[in-house]
Amino acid sequence: MDSMLERAREVLRMEAEAILEQVPRVDESFVAAVQLILNCKGRTVITGMGKSGLVGRKMAATLASTGTPSFFVHPAEGIHGDLGMITANDVVIALSNSGETGEVLNILPSLRRIGASLIAMVGNSKSTLAKNADVVLNVSVSSEACPLGLAPTSSTTAALAFGDALALVLLEQHHFTASQFAVFHPGGSLGRKLLLTVGNIMHGGEDNPIVSGDITVQDALFVITDKGLGAVSVVDDEGVLVGLLTDGDIRRGLRKGVDFLQHPVLEIMTKTPKTITADKLAAQALHIMESNQPKPITVLPVVDEKKRVIGLLHMTDLVKQGVV
Numbered sequence: 001m002d003s004m005l006e007r008a009r010e011v012l013r014m015e016a017e018a019i020l021e022q023v024p025r026v027d028e029s030f031v032a033a034v035q036l037i038l039n040c041k042g043r044t045v046i047t048g049m050g051k052s053g054l055v056g057r058k059m060a061a062t063l064a065s066t067g068t069p070s071f072f073v074h075p076a077e078g079i080h081g082d083l084g085m086i087t088a089n090d091v092v093i094a095l096s097n098s099g100e101t102g103e104v105l106n107i108l109p110s111l112r113r114i115g116a117s118l119i120a121m122v123g124n125s126k127s128t129l130a131k132n133a134d135v136v137l138n139v140s141v142s143s144e145a146c147p148l149g150l151a152p153t154s155s156t157t158a159a160l161a162f163g164d165a166l167a168l169v170l171l172e173q174h175h176f177t178a179s180q181f182a183v184f185h186p187g188g189s190l191g192r193k194l195l196l197t198v199g200n201i202m203h204g205g206e207d208n209p210i211v212s213g214d215i216t217v218q219d220a221l222f223v224i225t226d227k228g229l230g231a232v233s234v235v236d237d238e239g240v241l242v243g244l245l246t247d248g249d250i251r252r253g254l255r256k257g258v259d260f261l262q263h264p265v266l267e268i269m270t271k272t273p274k275t276i277t278a279d280k281l282a283a284q285a286l287h288i289m290e291s292n293q294p295k296p297i298t299v300l301p302v303v304d305e306k307k308r309v310i311g312l313l314h315m316t317d318l319v320k321q322g323v324v
């Protein structure tokens with residue numbers, strides 16, 4: 001058992017080191033690749049054979065979902081007609097650790113005739129593929145994690161990580177937003193997290209607990225209990241938010257004695273509570289709640305552009321919707 005565990009740990013260490021080897025290689029060639037894709041009027045096409053092809057499929061999926069239109073073309077299918085998917089406006093990223101993969105080299109003449117730009121992601125910068133590319137990304141590794149030195153392990157991990165780096169730099173350069181990301185991920189729990197807005201799940205109308213600042217803490221407590229959200233928004237005569245009172249505030253105040261209940265809400269409320277607008281994503285509300293200092297909060301008043309309170313959002317609402 002000890003030998004198995006040690007071997008597994010060694011594999012993880014070797015693959016982690018393979019990724020770290022790539023850090024110094026993020027250089028002017030990386031910038032050139034990014035610029036080539038940013039200036040591309042078509043799409044980014046990924047190709048590769050075997051394990052490199054599997055990495056390529058993942059790269060294409062990540063690029064496509066983060067603002068860079070992309071798809072994968074299998075090189076063996078490419079020489080039998082699928083190269084018709086590629087145009088002169090496209091950029092092709094070809095993956096091959098050796099840079100001598102036959103199926104990939106076989107499509108090079110056609111790619112050049114089509115006129116597409118070519119980025120080679122290779123483990124051998126002096127290979128045939130590298131020599132025929134417009135930009136070369138060197139993703140070589142010192143050794144494979146495979147004890148035989150045969151199965152692609154460290155090399156595919158490094159290529160995968162390098163592809164992620166490329167995709168996420170492009171994401172930032174495209175100024176890609178969470179809302180755009182949500183459009184591409186409408187299904188399942190991820191879709192719920194990304195597409196739900198605060199307005200979809202907040203407590204509004206009659207369910208929205210609101211009091212004026214001149215009422216007593218006791219009267220506010222009745223409203224908190226009736227609405228069951230553990231808090232109440234305090235507003236002025238025009239409905240503009242002036243504070244927030246929570247059941248926690250009341251419990252802490254009771255330590256001073258029951259006379260505290262007859263004090264006006266204005267004396268104990270939080271005067272500058274965190275707020276959110278109804279159009280914001282529910283995931284953003286979760287971030288505001290969890291990142292609050294010195295401790296997380298569980299409720300957020302929802303306000304309009306004039307700071308008038310239109311709803312209240314509770315952490316349990318996010319839990320029920322699967323956002324948490």
